Amino acid sequence: MTRSACPLSGWTVSLDLWGTLITHGDRQAASAWRITEFGRVLDAYGHHLAPEELSKTVRRTREEAAHQQRTTVAQPDVEAQVGAVLDELAIDRDAADLMKLLITVHTHAVLRACPQPIPGAVAALAAIKAAGGRLVLTSNTLATPSDVHRILLSDLGLLDCFDDVLFSGDLGVAKPRPEVFAAVAERAESPLDRVIHVGDDQLTDIDGAQGAGCHAVHYNPHRRPARPLVPDFADHAELPALLVSLCTAPAAELISRSASHE
Known part of the structure; x- marks a missing residue:
């Protein structure tokens, strides 16, 4: 197959997961x-809590962990998240069996949400792959x-789509930290300026990618105001086709897009 038939050859396309794919x-x-x-496990260990108290504590600690990740870019540890719940409830977190059960509940709850691929996402991944792009999930x-x-990705038939x-x-740092995008490039053995990151979040995906020296594409299904010169799609x-257009554009044009963020 000729290079013209593989216009994304030599490019790494990094994609956000939640809200993008x-x-x-x-x-x-x-x-x-x-x-x-949580209530059932705690009750079995002799900690009988009012449902309202437990609900408020679990929700509050989750919100605080999410706020910490977004504002400090630290990666909250799962055990620390569960430990924060127990601390607020004045329950000893040193009971190993209790912690193990609560961590399992905490980490598997997302499966009850039954997330699904966004329409067209699977076909888009296949087309990017067919055009020669290296696909990386960065979440x-x-x-x-x-x-x-x-x-979850295996159940949705998405895991095998990615290189x-x-x-x-796993990395110990979260987007928008540049180390995340540097890891994408390093593992692909690619320079940062040959990485395009696609995501829906202006801070973690767009600013993060461009701040690290990558290119960025904004998934913008509601056509909200976007960053100047950052290509978007709904x-x-x-x-x-948008990625092919970007990757086959003159180098100076791509450089000007990246420089507009600085």
């Missing part, structure tokens, strides 16, 4: 299941560690 699903169902199962994690993400998968929980059917 898959939906968040029924978050309320996942939250309700987590809280109910922040919070309550859901990489092993559970892999279960590599990177999760912030329908995944648009993405393969």
Whole structure:
């Protein structure tokens, strides 16, 4: 196959997961299941809590962990997240069996949300791959560690679409830290300026990628105001052609797009 038939050859296309490739699903169902199962486990260990108290504590600690990740770019440890719940409830976190059960509940709750691929995403991945692009999944994690993400991706038929998968929980840092995007390039044995990251979040995906020296494409399904000169798309059917257009553009044009962010 000729290079013209593989216009993305030599390029690494990094894609965000949540909100870009898959939906968040029924978050309320996942939250309700987590809280109910937390209650059952704690009750079995002799900690009888009012459902309202447990619900408030679990929700608050999750919100605080998410805020910490987004504002400090630190990667919260799953055990620390569960430990924070126990600390607020004044329950000893040193009981190993209790912690193990609660961590399992905490990390698997997302499966109850039943997330699904965003329409057109699977076809877009196949088209990018057919055009010669190296596909990398680059996702922040919070309550859901990489092993559970892999279960979910496998169930959705997405895991085998990627040449590599990177999760912030494994890296120890989260987007928009430049180390995340540097890891994408390093593992692909590619320079940063041959990496295009696709995502829906202005801070973690767009600013993060451009700040690290990569190119960025914004998944913008609602056509909200976007960063100047950052290409965006609202329908995944648009993405393969958009990437080909960017990757075959003159180098000076790509450089000017990146420089506009600095």
